[in-house]
Amino acid sequence: MASIGTDIEQISRIEQTMARTPRFAERIFTPAERAYCEARAHPAQHYTARFCAKEAFAKAIGEPMSWQEVEVLRDESGPPTIHVHGNAADLLAGRTVHLTMSHAGDYAVAFVLIEN
DSSP: OEEEEEEEEEHHHHHHHHHHOTTHHHHHSOHHHHHHHHTSSSHHHHHHHHHHHHHHHHHHHTSOOOGGGEEEEOOTTSOOEEEEOHHHHHHHTTOEEEEEEEEETTEEEEEEEEEO
16 A cells, blocks of 8 residues: 655745744754755755655655654755654655655645555
8 A cells, every 4th residue: 555645835935934934944954954955056946845845755654753854865866865764764664755856936846655
């Protein structure tokens, strides 16, 4: 059995939230995620796509978890992948996660498929 989750967000909304609440990025994103996003020409696009991926993962897994337990990482030559820690790792045990993310205009979207 598989489970799915998806999320779409306005990039400008996340960008405004980050400007208004400086600790938002520290609370939601891991140091590696922040480093990746800040190294990009348009960090807000990348932050928003990762926010969507975390939301989509939570919807697919169906259980509450800490934002820091779900980490979206990417090699320069590879697709983004979800890495889990803590309770999220326990919930995922033995299952495979597939992730796709995209952004266009003022929107970012992510789709997560979890296979048993």
